[in-house]
Amino acid sequence: MFSIESTSMSPAVVSFRQVSKSYGFGSAAVTALDSIDIDVQQGEFTAIMGPSGSGKSTFMHVAAGLDDATSGGVFLAGAPLHTLDDTARTILRRRNVGFVFQSFNLVPTLSVVENIALPFQLAGHSITVEEQRWIDHLVHVLGLAARITHRPAELSGGQQQRVAIARALAPRPAIVFADEPTGNLDTRSSSEVLQLMRSAATEYGQTIAMVSHDPIAASYADRVVVLADGRLVADHGRLTAQQISQLLLTAEGAEGASA
């Protein structure tokens, strides 16, 4: 019998203890996550990979408190998400989680700087002098200084994703979840965005969990985990894109074999 107390010595940013998630009931039930145990440590940049339907989005939604686990313990920034109601989970998420999406999800009517300040506004929190300095720094290092009054439609895809990254990093969240952040970008913008996420982990200790299908994107991460049929089938340190491609082929084979 497992215990769903947080047992880790160093405080992991996300911990799963025997987490399972099913959709539907009876013969229509689908097991999207199957007895997952994982700890994501502070400052780690983790790539979550696996074939289509393997459970990557479900993993991210459960870890971020956007969706409930069916069983098991989910801890976010030390808080037991599985015991919290929707309101408490929303508050915890606002304080601790940043998101970066494939489709950027910027507010079209707001300027760059207003989009970056949005998480503070949503939390009903006035930006302090120190927070403003951090935002100014992000705007500078993300190469957005000449664009702060522009609206998203006036920016390239790569620039829009840099705004989304600035918005995610601005409140210094415990973790940033990035869902296929380079899915809509060309090769050059992709490598810029990945390099920025890499630097955020290395230079600011930002914890990042990125869902991706792309072995090149995952080669920027410190850790590569692979899901197949809702199970965690591989968990490695830094790998080359070629090694990751091989790992995915093996995972697809394993999924086919168990189907």
Ligand SMILES: Nc1ncnc2c1ncn2[C@@H]1O[C@H](COP(=O)(O)OP(=O)(O)OP(=O)(O)O)[C@@H](O)[C@H]1O
């Ligand atoms: N809301 C839902 N209702 C029913 N089944 C769902 C739901 N969401 C996901 N699933 C199922 O759960 C499994 C895992 O889905 P999930 O979206 O997490 O996979 P994924 O690895 O993110 O896939 P992709 O790479 O295609 O985005 C799949 O079999 C999917 O059909």
